[in-house]
Amino acid sequence: MEPNSPFQRTLREFWPLLILSALVTAVVVIIQAFGDPIVSRSLTEALIRLVVVVALFIFIGNSGLMSFGHIAFMMIGAYATAWQTMPVMTKGIFAPGLPEYLLQNSHHWIPATLIGGVAASVVALVAGLALMRLSGIAASIGTFAFLMVFYSFYLQWSTWTAGQSSLVGLPMTTTPWVGLVFSLVAIAVAFFYARSRFGLALRASREDAVAAQASGVNVQVQRLIAFVVSAFLCGLAGGLYGHFLGLLTVDTFYLPLTFITIAMLVVGGMNSLSGAVVGTLFVSFAIEILRVLERGVTVGVPVKLPANSAEVGLGIILLLVLIFRRTGITRNQEIYWPWKPVVSVSSVTRRQS
Amino acid sequence: MKRQDTLEISGVTVRFQGLTAIDSVTESLVSGEILGLIGPNGAGKTTLVNVVSGFQKPTEGSVLLNGRTTGAETPHSLRRRGVARTFQAGRLFREMSVLENVAVAGVGMGRTRAAAHAEAMELLDWIGLAPKANLIAGALPYTDERRVGIARALMQSPHFVLLDEPAAGMSDLECDELMRLVRDIRDRFGCGVLLIEHNMRVVMEVCERIHVLDSGRTIAQGKPEAVRNDPAVIEAYLGGG
Numbered sequence: 001m002e003p004n005s006p007f008q009r010t011l012r013e014f015w016p017l018l019i020l021s022a023l024v025t026a027v028v029v030i031i032q033a034f035g036d037p038i039v040s041r042s043l044t045e046a047l048i049r050l051v052v053v054v055a056l057f058i059f060i061g062n063s064g065l066m067s068f069g070h071i072a073f074m075m076i077g078a079y080a081t082a083w084q085t086m087p088v089m090t091k092g093i094f095a096p097g098l099p100e101y102l103l104q105n106s107h108h109w110i111p112a113t114l115i116g117g118v119a120a121s122v123v124a125l126v127a128g129l130a131l132m133r134l135s136g137i138a139a140s141i142g143t144f145a146f147l148m149v150f151y152s153f154y155l156q157w158s159t160w161t162a163g164q165s166s167l168v169g170l171p172m173t174t175t176p177w178v179g180l181v182f183s184l185v186a187i188a189v190a191f192f193y194a195r196s197r198f199g200l201a202l203r204a205s206r207e208d209a210v211a212a213q214a215s216g217v218n219v220q221v222q223r224l225i226a227f228v229v230s231a232f233l234c235g236l237a238g239g240l241y242g243h244f245l246g247l248l249t250v251d252t253f254y255l256p257l258t259f260i261t262i263a264m265l266v267v268g269g270m271n272s273l274s275g276a277v278v279g280t281l282f283v284s285f286a287i288e289i290l291r292v293l294e295r296g297v298t299v300g301v302p303v304k305l306p307a308n309s310a311e312v313g314l315g316i317i318l319l320l321v322l323i324f325r326r327t328g329i330t331r332n333q334e335i336y337w338p339w340k341p342v343v344s345v346s347s348v349t350r351r352q353s
Numbered sequence: 354m355k356r357q358d359t360l361e362i363s364g365v366t367v368r369f370q371g372l373t374a375i376d377s378v379t380e381s382l383v384s385g386e387i388l389g390l391i392g393p394n395g396a397g398k399t400t401l402v403n404v405v406s407g408f409q410k411p412t413e414g415s416v417l418l419n420g421r422t423t424g425a426e427t428p429h430s431l432r433r434r435g436v437a438r439t440f441q442a443g444r445l446f447r448e449m450s451v452l453e454n455v456a457v458a459g460v461g462m463g464r465t466r467a468a469a470h471a472e473a474m475e476l477l478d479w480i481g482l483a484p485k486a487n488l489i490a491g492a493l494p495y496t497d498e499r500r501v502g503i504a505r506a507l508m509q510s511p512h513f514v515l516l517d518e519p520a521a522g523m524s525d526l527e528c529d530e531l532m533r534l535v536r537d538i539r540d541r542f543g544c545g546v547l548l549i550e551h552n553m554r555v556v557m558e559v560c561e562r563i564h565v566l567d568s569g570r571t572i573a574q575g576k577p578e579a580v581r582n583d584p585a586v587i588e589a590y591l592g593g594g
Contacts, residue, residue, distance in 0.1 A: 197460035197469065204457040207446035214406060214440070215505060216432035216461030271448070332448075 016334040017191040020277045021184050024050070027281060028180045039288075040176055046284035047179030048240050050277065053264045054186040055233035057276035059226045060265065062199055064206030065135065067227075068258055069127075069143030070234050072150040073120040075253035077235025078242040079154065081116035082167050085109050085243070090169035097159025109173045113239035120235025121228045132223040135209065147258065154250045167248040174244035182240060186233050190273050198225050263314055267321050269328025274335045282329060286317060358384045358435070358512040360405070360545060364414035367400055367569075374400045376569040377414065382513060382545040387535060389560030389577075390549045393589060396566040398549045399441065402515050405547070406438040407431040418512075433462050435512035439502040439519060447491030451482060454490045454501050458508035469508075476504045479541075480534070496527050500534075507538065513545045514538060520552045528552060532559045557581060565589070 011018075024047075031043050052074060059067055083091075083098055084107040091103055131142045154161045161167065193199050202222040205212040209219055242248045260283075268279020290313045296304035321328060361381040367374045375397040382388050390398050403409035405416055407428040416423045423431060437458075446454050452473055459469025477483045480500050485493065490501060499519050506514050516535070520528050532555055539546055550556045556563060556577070563580045565573040567589040573580050580586055 195466070197464070197466040200453060200457060200466065200469075201460050203449060204446045204453075204461070207448055208444050210408070210428075211440060211444035211446065211505075212457065212461065213408075213428040214432060214438055214444075215458035215508075216429050216463075217457065218427075218429050218461075 012337040013195075014191075015337050016274055017188060019335050020187055020191075020274060024183055024187070024277065024281070025180065028176055032176055042284070042288050042291075044174055044176045044179045044244055046280065046288075047176065047183045048174070048237050048244060049261060049264065049284065050179075050183045050280045051186040051237040051240070052234055052261045053268075053276045053280045054183075054190045054273065055230040055237065056261060056265050057270070057273055058190050058193055058233070059230040061271045061273070061276070062194060062202040062206060062226055063223050065223065066140040066262075067143040068140060068262070069131075069146040070230065071253050071258045071261070072147045073124060073231040073234035074238035074241065074257070075150065075154060075250070076123055077113075077116035077120040077238030078248055078253065079116075079161055079167075079238075080119040080235070081109070081112045081239030082170050082242045082248050083160070084112035084115065085171060086167065087169055087171075090167075094162045094165075094167050094169075095160050097157075109171060109239070109243055113236055113243075116239040117232040117235035120238065121232040124228045124231030125224070128224045128227040132220050132227060147254070151250065151254050154253075161248075161250060163250070165249075167242075168246070170242050170246050170248065172243060172246045174240045179240065179244075182236060186236075187273065187277065189229065189233065190276070193226070193229060194273060198222060202226055260314065263318050267317060267328060269330035269332045271327070271332040272330050272334050275328045275330040275332060278329050283314065283317065286313060358419055358545065359417075360436070360513050361417040361420075362401070362405065362414075363417060365401070365404055365411045365416065366413040367397075367404060367409060368412045373569050375404070375411075375566075378566070378569075378571055379414075380564050380571075380574070382547060384512065384545050385539060385543055386562070387539055387546045387548060387560050389556040389563040390547060390566065391551070391553070391556050391563060392566035395568070397569040398566055399517060400569075401566070402438060402517050402547070402549060406436055406515060429461065432458070432511075435510075436515070437506040437508075437511035437513070438515040439499075439506050439517055441517045441521065443498045443502050445490040445493070445498055445501055445505075447489070449490055450487050451490050451493065451501055452477065452486040455504045455508060458505050462509050464509070472508060473504070476507055480504050495522060499523075499531075503534070503538070507542060510542050511544055513547065514542075515547045515549070517549050518551060519548070520550055520555050523552075525554075528555050531555065535559050 028043065031039060056070055083095065083102050086106065088104065088106050091098060127146055131139065131146065134142045155163055201217045204215065205217055205219040205222060212219055264279045264283045265276055267283055269275025287310045290305065290310040293303055293305040294307060294309050296302060359381060362378060364377045364379055365375055366377050378401060390401065392398055400409060404411050407423060407426050418434060418436065446457065452470065455473035455476055456469040459472050460466060474486060477486050482497060482500055485497065493501065503519065520531050523531060535546060535548060536559060548556065548560060560577060562575065563577055564571065565580060565586050572585040572589060573583045
């Protein structure tokens with residue numbers, strides 16, 4: 001085949017998108033073929049997390065700023081969606097403070113989820129005007145504070161969120177196939193964002209904010225765009241999560257979920273979309289194996305790990321990655337066209353200075 | 354004739370908590386002119402470049418671009434108005450390709466990705482780096498790094514280019530190439546060039562006018578041959594330093 005035909009060049013350019021979509025689809029098809037309902041539920045949860053981790057990549061990977069606040073966007077999306085989709089009967093009991101229109105009506109989950117995503121991105125736009133002025137550790141602390149503020153706020157806002165207890169009766173519409181569709185959409189959004197002029201400008205600011213400014217890049221605005229886009233995807237994931245669990249508790253959207261999603265991104269490689277996808281699949285799979293071992297299995301001899309081994313295992317995986325492979329499983333590279341050598345940072349000796 | 358743009362530095366003073374880095378410096382630059390800015394280490398050359406490119410607000414005085422003050426401009430908005438700069442340390446986007454490094458300045462100024470890539474490729478071709486367009490910038494040798502930085506500053510044909518010590522660490526042969534490049538920049542883009550340099554040979558040969566700073570003060574201004582023989586300049590370079 002002609003190595004530089006237009007077809008091959010196009011194929012090569014979109015290769016990461018194609019291969020990652022195929023990978024995720026293959027995983028879903030294979031697992032669904034076994035038809036185990038418990039594994040199928042774990043799969044759905046992993047796909048929802050995949051949407052969140054890909055959203056985290058859009059912001060963290062391209063801007064180089066750490067965010068501990070994105071689970072708050074998931075929560076905002078989850079509740080905004082639930083307020084629309086819950087049956088009218090249960091709404092009055094659990095969220096009597098809702099406006100009259102919402103109390104009287106119940107909507108289909110698809111438009112409701114999209115509106116949930118929009119709600120999250122509107123909050124991101126407003127909060128981001130302040131947060132995106134921060135850099136480095138200050139930005140991390142700022143986003144962390146943002147998470148705590150919204151967590152406390154939703155916990156106290158009991159006429160809308162049921163506070164310490166739960167909103168129940170959400171239609172359980174999130175199947176693995178729904179999760180797959182949203183994952184593929186998230187991957188495509190991340191891919192096209194990263195290769196757009198906005199992604200390019202933001203990555204430049206990640207590498208050197210001063211030189212980016214000197215090149216005409218409005219760093220704050222570029223960060224804000226990524227923040228809003230990633231909040232939208234987190235909002236969608238929140239909507240899906242509510243309709244996966246069937247009930248919503250504010251406690252769901254706090255530190256454990258924040259850390260597990262960030263761990264997935266770090267394990268995979270923070271600066272590449274491939275890292276986000278591979279990291280989520282790898283960590284989800286590892287956790288699932290450990291959970292099975294916690295319950296106990298017999299492989300010739302009975303094996304049973306103590307409770308919470310999954311959390312310990314995740315901690316060990318994260319430590320090993322941080323010690324031995326700081327750029328993650330994918331070394332921060334995309335999965336590229338395999339039939340032609342590509343020069344990468346790691347394969348070229350860098351000038352020391 | 355091309356348009357005539359002017360860049361005026363008018364009585365600029367910068368103080369950092371009592372330390373005066375620049376003391377009422379006045380200078381001006383027009384399209385098509387190559388102005389040299391020299392002085393010993395710590396003379397305030399880079400601080401002056403930072404003021405002109407919007408990274409540093411002057412304590413007193415102002416910078417005027419085509420007669421309008423740039424006091425309210427940010428570095429990125431000044432770049433859009435046509436004042437571009439390079440950096441002493443290169444400051445490339447190390448994990449990105451050479452082509453992307455240059456294209457950033459195009460998308461930064463609102464061009465589409467395709468238009469920015471096309472213009473960047475054209476500039477790289479002109480500056481002799483087209484074969485390395487797809488290499489990672491962090492892997493480039495020193496001299497190529499400078500060229501990428503200069504190409505990045507030339508995107509969208511700026512009116513003024515500030516080159517911050519482009520010859521630092523270069524051999525004589527590489528300096529010759531650089532001098533040719535600086536003249537080429539002026540001829541091709543018709544822009545005004547402010548060349549900050551330590552290398553006296555480069556400055557003397559390529560600049561039409563020279564401005565000498567010492568401890569933030571202007572000690573000489575004028576043609577290269579006049580500046581070369583100025584006792585104050587000789588004193589600053591050979592005496593205190």
